[in-house]
Amino acid sequence: MHVEPFVLRRRVELLYSVEMSNQARQRTDPLTVDAIVETTCELIADAGLPALSMRRLGAALGVDPMAVYHHVASKRELLSLVMARTVGAMTLPAADDPWDVRVRGWAKAYWDVVVVNRDLVAAGLADPVVAAGAMPLVAPLTDAVADSGIDVDLVEPNVWLVVDFVHGAALGAAAPLRHAGDELGPLIRAFDAGLDTIVAGIASHAAAS
Numbered sequence: 001m002h003v004e005p006f007v008l009r010r011r012v013e014l015l016y017s018v019e020m021s022n023q024a025r026q027r028t029d030p031l032t033v034d035a036i037v038e039t040t041c042e043l044i045a046d047a048g049l050p051a052l053s054m055r056r057l058g059a060a061l062g063v064d065p066m067a068v069y070h071h072v073a074s075k076r077e078l079l080s081l082v083m084a085r086t087v088g089a090m091t092l093p094a095a096d097d098p099w100d101v102r103v104r105g106w107a108k109a110y111w112d113v114v115v116v117n118r119d120l121v122a123a124g125l126a127d128p129v130v131a132a133g134a135m136p137l138v139a140p141l142t143d144a145v146a147d148s149g150i151d152v153d154l155v156e157p158n159v160w161l162v163v164d165f166v167h168g169a170a171l172g173a174a175a176p177l178r179h180a181g182d183e184l185g186p187l188i189r190a191f192d193a194g195l196d197t198i199v200a201g202i203a204s205h206a207a208a209s
Helices: 005-026 033-047 054-061 075-088 099-116 118-126 128-146 152-173 185-208
Strands: none
Touching (some): 033 075, 075 099, 075 128, 099 128, 099 152, 099 185, 118 128, 118 152, 128 152, 152 185
């Protein structure tokens, strides 16, 4: 039996509406920001950032999508919270480790985050609202560079040199269909060599200071 495209689309929309209503009735616990962010992270991990929509998020939470906006003002703000949670999971060296150990440790931890979360980090590079979620995690790197003894005016430029170096190396390593997990070895070695050069440059400027 032939079904006109419009009729078929309408049937799908009706089925989706029924599904949304059923899921909304299923949620009994209060909706919270933590629940929203956690579910968003799960959806991104499962289907990727491009597939994320507020309708899909509402369905996963078992609520009407508009209910999400009572807790998060916009999708951009939501992605900022996701960014904060994602980057906040980085494992960093101890604060009393030597400065160069902390710089290398921060850069390698962030490299791991970027490789796994390419689309999210790319969204942050394109949108300062999304990027704002990661900004507090730059503080440990700033402290490490400052502890090198480098001139105070050179701290911030060198911090962003490290950050941008990680972005360039990790986003390239994570490019879709370019590198499988077992092919990252040469890229990691190249990243380590470049990072050594940056750390040596900071040490050299610190000695001159």
